[in-house]
Amino acid sequence: MENITLLLGIVIITALVFDFTNGFHDTANAMATTISTGALRPKTAVAMSAVLNLVGAFLSIEVAKTISGGIINEAGIRTEVIFAALVGAILWNLLTWLLGLPSSSSHALFGGLIGAAVMSAGFSAVNGGTIVTKVLIPAVAAPVVAGLAAFLATRLTYRIGSRTDDKATSKGYRAGQIASAGLVSLAHGTNDAQKTMGVITLALVTGGVLAPGANPPMWVIVSAGLAIALGTYLGGWRIIRTMGKGLTDLQPQQGFAAQTSAATVILASSHLGFSLSTTQSCSGAVMGAGLGRRGGVVRWSTATRMFVAWGLTLPAAALVGAGAEFLTGQGTWGIAAVALLLLAGSGTIWSLSRRKPVDHTNVTDDEIAATGAGAGSGTDAALDGLKVTIPAPAAPAAATGEPAPAPAATV
Template identity: 60%
Template sequence: MDLSVIVIVVVVTALIFDFTNGFHDTANAMATSIATGAMRPKVAVAVAGVLNLVGAFLSVEVAKTISSGLVDEARITPVVIFAGLVGAILWNLLTWLLGLPSSSSHALFGGLIGATLVAAGASAVDFDTVVTKVVLPAILSPLLAGVIALVATYLAYRITKRGDRATVSKGFRIGQIVSASMVALAHGTNDAQKTMGVITLTLITAGALAPNSGPPFWVVLSAGLAIALGTYLGGWRIIQTLGKRVSDIQTPQGFAAESASAAVILTSSHLGFALSTTQVATGSIFGAGAGRRLASVQWSVARQMALAWLLTLPAAAAVGAVAAWLASTGTVGTVVVAVVAIAAGAGIYAISRRKPVTAHNVNDVPTPGEKAPAGTAS
């Protein structure tokens, strides 16, 4: 296949991944605000979309980590990157269908690593970077965010203990608008950069950019627009999970969770750590749930999420590896990978329409201990 054609295919595929990242991760910023009523669902995703676009222009440190630190760009081709992206996209779609807030970031890393291992061997993967800038942040960031949110929730309830409940609730609702907006901004800053990094890596491997180059402006703009559009459409299934299935979140908890998430994500973006914003947001929500006395936290849901987190990187790596093997056979193999990926994506979407979750029924799920209303979509 002509190099210029495959580069165009990879860029388009990367932007499709960015789009799935947007609707998969909308919940990170807006799930608690929608659950508490601080923001109406459609307004929330619109605000998140705009701020994701703005956030994409704030930093490129994470993009540099991916484009020049994760794999040896001199030993892979755009076809390998295409195969890795296929693994990431299919995992994103599957976990969205199940309503599981897994990591789009780790799906991307897993897909790229699996494809690179098949195409160029283990020596082409910088495992030191994988450990220090991917694995360790994956372990520490949700724990740190959870502890911060737990302490913040406890203090919020202690400080406002003697206040009028209606006034306190209204104040935290306003606060949630600000804190949720900060998370959306942080998400654009961190996650849009991952697609920027992949496109930049593709251009480097194709010889269109010099090694260690940063992303050109058009790459930053297109990645920002793709993730913003995906965010605006809203990943309602995952919003429902984080907003309603984890705990009965109240406004002080929502404010604490969002503030903790924003702080951790923005700090990591500045340091170039490509962490999972999903794991950070989930850790914050569980911490906020545990920080309120007598709150019911669904730890069974936490186990499901933890299993998805553990499977994300190896599962995406396996798909990326198979896709890379097929694509390495030539143009026909690459076309087969593309056709299978499109068919699988269409099948997942078709299944999702059997029990749709939308802006109108996203909060129609019982809080822990309550009986499900008749006809509730799951």
């Protein structure tokens, strides 16, 4: 570490900040369903997830090698390019967190890297084949595969549960949820923590500290694991609420099926070196589980907003990364300007989030009922308790010619 320059040190710190935002942005992937069904208390859930994310960071380095030597060509890439890429990824992560949208931290990072590299050295700086096979194809396939697996698993769990005691079944699936949530957290550590390891390793290569193709040093693995664990513990409560309550209403059986399906997909991809989005995998699994229960629904208005965010993530982060790289290419003042823009943007987003804070005390509160579900509920509530007096028909006229009084009916 003795050859690390000031700029390289700034890049490493910025990478760990991205890792931190990745942790609290993606906590929902593992724990949203467990929290929404009441299987674990919110703070207990995020603490458990943080520990397992840290453990998962030490289990593999295949994804880290994909990031450090696969997506962009190391030759000719300056350290400033990595800094610009991280700025784009961090700002997109914070913006989608503010909006409560479970977008992909992974694709934000990839977009930032691609945009900054192209701005610096042209399109030859990116490996198109690697991007297609290890980023774009998994991005499309992962939520579909996880969703289909969760759909089938949910159908199976309800079929099995129909022959057993409901209370015992529910209790068993809550325990299963805790175990499967732990598995997702472990999988998240093996996949997402490695992305930061790969970025830091890439920065060390561009700075001449490591040889091209080198594996992440141990201090990089430890620091990346700690950063993502700390972010996970603080919890991205806004996205947890969207994943746990906004997409569909989940029962313990569905939560167990969703988390098990997502964890299987993530762990398999980590083993193969595919740098997929854990957010998209878990979101697909939640929707599949929602459709798998008879009578279950997916709130497509929320899902549509999420799909739009998925589609915008890579190009939006790429544009910010390219703009940041343009500034860093101007010299020291440009690097300082990008750093100030990052601090100003992050501070603005944080202050906006304080207007309507979401934390462990209100993360499970219901916001708005599903669109169209009981569309007349507002009218029913207005009429509840209202008494309308309707005069009864007049009795036949008496000898005096005046109608005899009759009791009124109240509804």
